[in-house]
Amino acid sequence: MTAVSIEPVTPERWEDLEGLFGPTGAYGHCWCAYFRRRAKDFSASVGCAQPERGDTNRETLRRLTVDNHVPGLIAYEGEQPCGWVSVAPREQYVRLSRSRSLRPTDPTEVGVWSLVCFWLPPRRRGGGLGTRLLDAAVQHARANGGRVLEAYPVDTVGGRAPSAEVYTGTVRMFEKAGFTCQPHPKSGRPVARLGLKDE
Structure with missing residues (x-):
């Protein structure tokens, strides 16, 4: 693979992220706002009856970026x-915080960061870039004061899943990176966690 750099998404990189996601906002006008908005608000923003669907999601991500909240990393x-x-x-x-299947078991726990989504153009999948992004996410969370990094991967034991279903990553991917994966006590969905404190 050609040399790849991975950088925080800061205001000057908004146009790069916008270009990467393209006119459909990566996953069906999501603009990586699925976990950042209440379910009813997100559903309304991608309704098929709206010709401008996804605009509110795009603005959610753009506003975070231009306000220097660093919503993620770009390769x-x-x-x-x-x-x-x-x-x-x-x-x-x-x-x-509202999800029945992923709600934090200890909402008072401090210093928890979450990794909720990967997006790679089809031609970039399967070449190790996702793993590089995961490694960079661990470093980024640790460098910015995170005590734990949490993710919500898909368990693909028994076969491959369509790429649209594994946007949160796979259990195998996180376990190889040192995460511990346990079922959520309410839903049974895998939750991956990695301590970030220096030994």
Whole structure:
């Protein structure tokens, strides 16, 4: 693989991220806002009856970026954007706190960061870029005061899953990176966690 750099998404990189996601906002006008908005608000924003669907999601991500909240990391091959990972303090992801299947078991726990999404253009999948983005996300969360990094991968034991279903990553991917994966006590969905404190 050609040399790849991975950088925080700061205001000057908004246009790069916008270009990477393209006119459909990566996953069906999502603009990586699925976990950042309440379920009813997100559903309304991608309704098929709206010709401008996704505009509110795009604005959610743009506003975070231009307000210097760093919603994630972007990968570059040379100057060309080629991948994305959404990683930030868990409290930025409104849907997690309301989710029946992923609600924090200890909502008072401090210093928890969440990794909720990867986006790679089809031609970049399967070449190790996702793993590089994961490694960079761990480093980014640790460098910015995170005590734990949490993720919500898909268990693909028994076969491959369509790429649209594994945007949160796979259990195998996180376990190889040193995460511990346990079923959520309410839903049974895998939750991956990695301590970030220096030994």
